[in-house]
Amino acid sequence: MEFQLQIKMNPTLYVRDPESSALGKNIIRHGIQMIYDVGFEHFTFKKLAVDIGTTEASIYRYFENKHRLLTYVTAWFWTWMEYQLVFHTNNVTDSRQKIDTVIDLLTFQQKDQFIVEYVNKEMLHGIVVAEGNKAYFTKHVNEDNKAMLFQPYKDLCHRIAEIFLDYNSKYEFPHSLASTLVETAYHQMFFKEHLPRLTDFGNEKGSKSLTRYLQYLVYSCLAVGNQ
Amino acid sequence: MEFQLQIKMNPTLYVRDPESSALGKNIIRHGIQMIYDVGFEHFTFKKLAVDIGTTEASIYRYFENKHRLLTYVTAWFWTWMEYQLVFHTNNVTDSRQKIDTVIDLLTFQQKDQFIVEYVNKEMLHGIVVAEGNKAYFTKHVNEDNKAMLFQPYKDLCHRIAEIFLDYNSKYEFPHSLASTLVETAYHQMFFKEHLPRLTDFGNEKGSKSLTRYLQYLVYSCLAVGNQ
DNA sequence: TATAATAAATAGTATTACTACCAAAACTTA
DNA sequence: TAAGTTTTGGTAGTAATACTATTTATTATA
Numbered sequence: 043m044e045f046q047l048q049i050k051m052n053p054t055l056y057v058r059d060p061e062s063s064a065l066g067k068n069i070i071r072h073g074i075q076m077i078y079d080v081g082f083e084h085f086t087f088k089k090l091a092v093d094i095g096t097t098e099a100s101i102y103r104y105f106e107n108k109h110r111l112l113t114y115v116t117a118w119f120w121t122w123m124e125y126q127l128v129f130h131t132n133n134v135t136d137s138r139q140k141i142d143t144v145i146d147l148l149t150f151q152q153k154d155q156f157i158v159e160y161v162n163k164e165m166l167h168g169i170v171v172a173e174g175n176k177a178y179f180t181k182h183v184n185e186d187n188k189a190m191l192f193q194p195y196k197d198l199c200h201r202i203a204e205i206f207l208d209y210n211s212k213y214e215f216p217h218s219l220a221s222t223l224v225e226t227a228y229h230q231m232f233f234k235e236h237l238p239r240l241t242d243f244g245n246e247k248g249s250k251s252l253t254r255y256l257q258y259l260v261y262s263c264l265a266v267g268n269q
Numbered sequence: 270m271e272f273q274l275q276i277k278m279n280p281t282l283y284v285r286d287p288e289s290s291a292l293g294k295n296i297i298r299h300g301i302q303m304i305y306d307v308g309f310e311h312f313t314f315k316k317l318a319v320d321i322g323t324t325e326a327s328i329y330r331y332f333e334n335k336h337r338l339l340t341y342v343t344a345w346f347w348t349w350m351e352y353q354l355v356f357h358t359n360n361v362t363d364s365r366q367k368i369d370t371v372i373d374l375l376t377f378q379q380k381d382q383f384i385v386e387y388v389n390k391e392m393l394h395g396i397v398v399a400e401g402n403k404a405y406f407t408k409h410v411n412e413d414n415k416a417m418l419f420q421p422y423k424d425l426c427h428r429i430a431e432i433f434l435d436y437n438s439k440y441e442f443p444h445s446l447a448s449t450l451v452e453t454a455y456h457q458m459f460f461k462e463h464l465p466r467l468t469d470f471g472n473e474k475g476s477k478s479l480t481r482y483l484q485y486l487v488y489s490c491l492a493v494g495n496q
Numbered sequence: 497t498a499t500a501a502t503a504a505a506t507a508g509t510a511t512t513a514c515t516a517c518c519a520a521a522a523c524t525t526a
Numbered sequence: 527t528a529a530g531t532t533t534t535g536g537t538a539g540t541a542a543t544a545c546t547a548t549t550t551a552t553t554a555t556a
Contacts, residue, residue: 172406
C-alpha cells in the first residue's frame with residue numbers, strides 16, 4: 043500500500059510554487075538529477091534550462107537562485123523523513139524500537155511508504171549526504187533561519203530528541219545528540235565512500251557496521267545516568 | 270615560551286609556495302581574513318587582489334583556484350592541531366588526560382604554543398567551523414584524496430583514534446569515533462551560534478556545556494566492553 | 497470576443513573564473 | 527659590469543556564471 047504524498051513547503055523557499063506547474067515539477071525532477079550528477083558547485087540554472095528545454099529566466103521565476111533550490115530540496119527531504127518517522131513509529135510503545143527505526147531511516151534502510159512522481163528519493167538522499175550541509179553553512183544562515191527555512195530539519199531533530207528523552211528522561215543533551223546522530227550518519231556514509239580512513243567500516247557493501255556504530259553511539263550516551 | 274613554527278605543506282596544494290615570498294604570505298594572511306569576513310562563497314581572487322593591492326593573475330600563480338586556497342588553509346590548520354596535540358600530550362601517560370586534551374583543543378581552549386606571523390588562528394578556527402567541510406564535500410574528493418590533500422586531517426584523526434584505543438583497546442570504531450568527535454565539535458559550535466534549537470547549550474557564553482557533551486559522548490562510547 | 501492577468505522567452509549586463517602573453521627585477525655567468 | 531636567463535608579477539583579454547528588464551505568448555475572466 044502506498045500513498046500519494048503532498049508536502050506543503052514554506053513559501054519563502056520559492057518565488058513561485060514549483061508544484062503548481064509542469065515546468066516547476068520539471069525543475070525539481072531534473073534539478074535533483076543534475077545536482078546529484080555534477081555536484082552543487084558545477085550545477086547552474088543555465089545547464090538545467092538546456093536540459094529541461096527552457097530558459098534560465100524561466101527557472102529564476104521559480105527559485106531566487108540555485109542555493110534556494112538546494113535548500114528547497116533538502117527541506118523537502120527532512121519533511122519527508124519526519125513523515126516516515128511518524129509513520130513507522132506510530133503505535134510503537136517501546137522507545138528502544140523507535141530509536142532503532144530512526145537509525146534505519148537515517149541509513150536509508152526502511153522502504154518508502156510514499157510516492158511522489160517527480161522526486162527520486164535515492165538521488166535526493168545522495169544529495170543530502172554530499173551537499174546537505176551547504177544549505178546552512180553560509181553567511182546568511184541567520185536570515186534563512188529567521189525565515190524558518192530550516193524548520194523541517196529542526197522538527198525532525200526535535201522529534202528524535204523526544205524519543206531520546208522517552209528512553210532516558212534524565213539525559214541532558216537530547217537535541218545535540220539528535221543533530222549529532224543525523225550529521226554523523228551522513229558524514230560517516232560519505233567518509234566510508236570517499237575517505238575510508240576516517241572510518242572503521244572497511245569495504246563492506248551495506249551499512250551494517252555503520253548501523254552498529256550509530257546504535258552504540260546513541261545507546262551508550264543515553265545509558266549515562268539512566269534509571 | 271613560544272616557538273616559531275614552520276609547517277611544511279604538500280606541494281600539490283599550491284602552484285607556487287606561498288611561504289616563499291611576501292606576496293604569498295599576504296595571500297594567506299588576507300585570504301584568511303577575507304574568507305572569515307565574507308564567507309567562502311562570496312570570496313573571490315579579484316576582491317583579494319584589490320585588498321592586497323595586486324592582481325588576480327598574480328594570485329593564480331600561487332593557487333589554482335579559491336577552493337585550493339581553502340584546502341590549503343584547512344590542511345594547515347589540521348597540521349597545526351596535530352602539533353598541538355603532540356605537544357600537549359607529550360609525557361602524559363594517562364589516556365584519560367589525553368582525551369581531555371583532545372577535547373580542549375577541539376573546543377579551542379588550550380592556549381597556543383606556536384606563532385606564525387601571517388596566520389591568525391582565531392580566524393582560521395572560525396573558517397574551519399563554518400567552511401571546513403567544503404574542502405572535501407566536492408565532486409573531486411577522490412582525486413584530491415589521492416593527491417593526499419586531506420592527509421593532515423586523517424593524521425589527526427588517526428592519532429586521536431590511537432588515544433581511544435589506548436583507553437579501551439577493545440573499542441571497535443576508533444577512527445569513526447575520532448572523525449565524529451572532530452566533526453561534532455565544530456558542528457555543535459556552529460549550531461550553538463546559528464541554529465541553537467539543534468543543541469541544548471542555551472545562550473551560555475563559553476563552551477563548558479559543549480565540552481561536557483563531548484566528554485560524555487566519547488567516554489560513554491569507549492565504556493562499551495571495557496575491562 | 498475583448499481584456500486582464502499570468503507564464504515564459506529574448507536579450508541583455510555585471511561579475512566571476514581563468515588564461516595567454518608581456519615586462520620588470522634579480523640573479524647568473526662571462 | 528654587460529648579456530643572458532630565470533623568476534616574479536602585471537596587462538588584457540575570454541568564456542561562463544548569475545542575474546534582470548523587457549517583451550511576447552498563453553490562459554482566464556468579463
